Amino acid sequence: MLLTMKEIHETIRMIESENLDIRTVTMGxxxxxxxxxxxxxxxxxxxxxxxxxxxxxxxxxxxxxxxxxxxxxxxxxxxxxxxxxxxxxxxxxxxxxxxxxxxxxxxxxxxxxxxxxxxxxxxxxxxxxxxxxxxxxxxxxxxxxxxxxxxxxxxxxxxxxxxxxxxxxxxxxxxxxxxxxxxxxxxxxxxNAPEDNPFIAGAFHGTGCADVNLNVGVSGPGVVRAALERARNQGRLDDFRSVTELIKKLSFQITRAGEFIGREVATMLGEPVQFGSIDLSLAPTPAIGDSIADIIEILGIESTGAPGTTAALAMLVDAVKKGGTMASSSVGGLSGAFIPVSEDQGMVNAVARGSLSLEKMEAMTAVCSVGLDMVAVPGSTPATTVSGIIADELMIGVINNKTTAVRILPVPNTKPGDRVDLGGLLGELIIMPLPGFSSEGFINMRGFIPAPIHSFKN
Amino acid sequence: MKRAITEQDIDRLAKGGRLVVTREMLLTPAAREYLSRRGISVDYETNTAHARERISEGDLASIIEQVVMEELTSPESSASNSGRSPAPQAPQQVPTVQKEGESDHRYLGRVLDALPQSDLSENRAIVTVVGQNSPGIVARISTAVAQCGGDLADMNQVIVGDYFSLIFVVNLGGLESAGSSFRLFKERLQNEASSIGCVKTLVMHEDIFKAMHKV
The missing domain is CATH 3.20.70.20 (Anaerobic Ribonucleotide-triphosphate Reductase Large Chain)
Incomplete structure (x- = not known):
């Protein structure tokens, strides 16, 4: 079956100008x-x-x-x-x-x-x-x-x-x-850490896995952003059905590319390497346009963090998952959306504009994404407050039967609004303000918060 | 069904530094790599004249009929054709009788499914060249393709102002017999294109496009 020139152009455009890449191949x-x-x-x-x-x-x-x-x-x-x-x-x-x-x-x-x-x-x-x-x-x-x-x-x-x-x-x-x-x-x-996550820093090779697995993560926010932008410029971005259809189709293609490459690498490595899974997460990079926040803003949210952000992100990730699960039977890992502040230029901008707070990010992670990722707070933040942030975020995962995570940087000698450049893929941090009230008493209690009930889900 | 030839098979099949690949055999990527590592040359025993030619839709029906007759009337000749293959394939079960009540296109579909697929259709590269327009570019690139043993399957050209974008679809089936490889092919085209001032040359195997666009 011959490819059409339109299909060829589409793939080349995604790779050459919309930052489509395989974010990682990770050998477990x-x-x-x-x-x-x-x-x-x-x-x-x-x-x-x-x-x-x-x-x-x-x-x-x-x-x-x-x-x-x-x-x-x-x-x-x-x-x-x-x-x-x-x-x-x-x-x-x-x-x-x-x-x-x-x-x-x-x-x-x-x-x-x-x-x-x-x-x-x-x-x-x-x-x-x-x-x-x-x-x-x-x-x-x-x-x-x-x-x-x-x-x-x-x-x-x-x-x-x-x-x-x-x-x-x-x-x-x-x-x-x-x-x-x-x-x-x-x-x-x-x-709820997954055993086959290809993404850093949370990857590990779970005890349920084979001797050697090859897991793959794709990038792709740039592709989704560019396609939505074209649709908007052509006046086709006016109902939710067409938006989700478009995202599903793109996710399908991105996932197929990722799985194909993963299987190819696994095959070439030979025994005993087995292809493990493909992680559907849209993983942003500091490159301009390769951003989850930009996608949310194209959908009509003035600045990420404004009311409507959580709904937009939930819709985006759900459509990504639907397209991705249709494309591959080996979906695994985190398969959410990453909203690491420093690694996503659009998120950095939203924090700088004051539209995105730590609390709003927490809400966003409740419906779809993986967690509070690459969040910076002042170095003077007490350890119990760091633990309080962790407890809040992880309880969202425990209660909702999903993976959540925290990667937090209390940067020494900084105050809210300061910028810290980490360089490379890690990007630039903006120190976020915290409410300034203590969680010490709660954090210093001993023991476990019990497992949640799986009924009466409201 | 084609038979996949793996690394292990090669030691058995290759005689005097030569491997004869028949229509029924399909080399795995690992096997190809093994061949080039061991310096074994590959001869394609071709009976693929039909596949090489561009077939107009009108001729398709008569060609199918002809192939069906060939397969039916001379199973021995097709077996002797692949006589050097140590495990001769069972003759293809090509349906020759239209079932009662079966529509024409369903019958045709059954016939097409049963016919052997061409090797050449499974190994193509997409070559994209972008640069400033000047005469002779297509000729230079396509000559380089041919010299590497590639065979142009399709081409598309867009010219915007002084710039052009060329896309070639190249069959790579002949690369190995011309002593080339994907890597050499890619290097050759990139050198050729940059020597005539092209700003960007992409050589990508077709499978990634297929993965993204064909279900």
Whole structure:
């Protein structure tokens, strides 16, 4: 079946001028068989295993990029949560040593990031989980490519508030080690963390996965924005049906491209690599026009955060999911919309204009998106307030049976309105104001918030 | 059905640094890579004259009839045709009788489904060249395509003011027998295009377009 010239033009336009790319191919590697009693043996094993599995990842991804002419922006690795395969280690220092080994192997494989310096503590904290959390400030501030995550709650188990409180201190400690709080950009806390997420910083290789999986994330806000803009200029943007139809169609195409590339990379890597899943999330970049906020504004919201924003975002993400699930049977990961403030120029503008607050972002994450992502607050924010923000956001996920996450940067010596440039894909932060009231009493209570009831959903 | 030839098959099939690929065989990408790594040359045993020619719609019916008759009357000749293939294929079950009450287009559909697909239709590149208009560009690019063993399947040209945008659809089936590869083909075209002042040259395998546009 020959392609029409119109179809050819459409694809070339998406790639060349609308920032369509494969955001990441992430190889998930199982490390559960590591010998975990003795740190040197463990580090040797981890290095060898990861290097053996992933040494060809970057080269093959580049070859596929070359053949099909679509950029693969990031090549990444995710691993079994470190607290699991380091279960036998006995000190925080040994956990830090593992982080350094991981950083070295990530560099030697040429990948952008390696994620999975993680712990799953939604039902309780093991000795290894505790040591990993305590190692995070030192480990993430002294490495370049390691990302960590902690799953603090699930819908089935409720929210581990002891761990929420502890992570408030961990985040503050990590932030204080760098003038721009860079380490915090590599740490995310979750409720209902997915096992096959290809996106950083929250990726890890779940215990339900095969030995080696290849997961894919696509970009694409630029494509949706451009198509909606053309429709608006032609006067075709006046009813919701045509808007959602258009988004579904684009999502279908973007997803097909992503899955095709993912399967191609997995096939070329050969046994034992299996294609895992494609994450449907529209992932923005700081590039002009590659923005979720811009899409919301084209839909007729004057500035993102104004009333109507939550509804517009919910409609957008729902249409993306509908188109994407039609295109692929291997949808997984987060599959929401990312609204990381710093990485999305439109979001930065909305915060600068004063239309978008932390509270409105929280509302937006309740209906569709993945969480409070790349949010900056003043460095003087108390740890209990950080924990309060985390508890609020994660409870939205626990109650609504969805994934939510927090990646927050309390940047030292800043005040609301200050700008902090993180560079590259991380973009520019604007410090957001907080209400200034304490949540100390609530956060300092012990134990769990119980699992929610699954009936009477109102 | 075509038979997929994998890396393992090649060691068995290749004789004296040569591999004869018949119409019923389909090389996997890994196998192709293996061939070029081992320096094994590929000969395509073609009986694809029909596929190479552009067929006008009027002739289609008569060609189908002819192919059907061929397949029916001489299963031995088609088997001897692929005689070097170690596992001869069962003759294609091409329907020859229109069932009672079956509409013409349904019958035609059954016939078309049963016919072997052309190898050439499964490996194409989309070449896009953008630049300032000057005489001879199409000739230069298409010559380079031909020298690499490519075969132009379709072409489209848009000229806006001083600028032009050219899109070629190129069959890559002949690349290997011309001693080329996708990578060399891409490099050759990019060099050729930039030497005549084109600002942008994209060479992309067709499969990504198909993934996005064909269900």
């Amino acid at each position: 590697i199982n490390l559960l068989d590591a010998p975990s009693k003795e740190v040197d043996a463990l580090c040797r094993f981890v290095y060898d295993r990861i290097y053996e599995r992933a040494q060809n990842l970057v080269g093959i991804a580049q070859e596929v990029e070359d053949r099909y002419g679509i950029p693969i922006v990031n090549k990444r690795i995710s691993i079994t949560p470190a607290a699991l395969f380091c279960n036998g280690l006995r000190s925080v220092e040994e956990f830090v040593a593992v982080a350094h080994t991981l950083d070295r192997v990530a560099q030697d494989c040429g990948v952008d990031y390696l994620a999975g310096y993680s712990a799953l503590v939604h039902k309780g904290v093991t000795a290894a989980d505790q040591m990993l959390m305590d190692a995070i400030p030192h480990a993430l501030s002294s490495t370049n490519r390691i990302c960590g995550s902690v799953n603090l709650g699930t819908t089935k188990n409720g929210l581990n508030m002891d761990a929420v409180r502890h992570m408030g201190h961990v985040i503050k400690d990590l932030a204080s080690r760098d003038p721009r709080a860079m380490g915090c950009a590599k740490l995310v806390v979750f409720a």
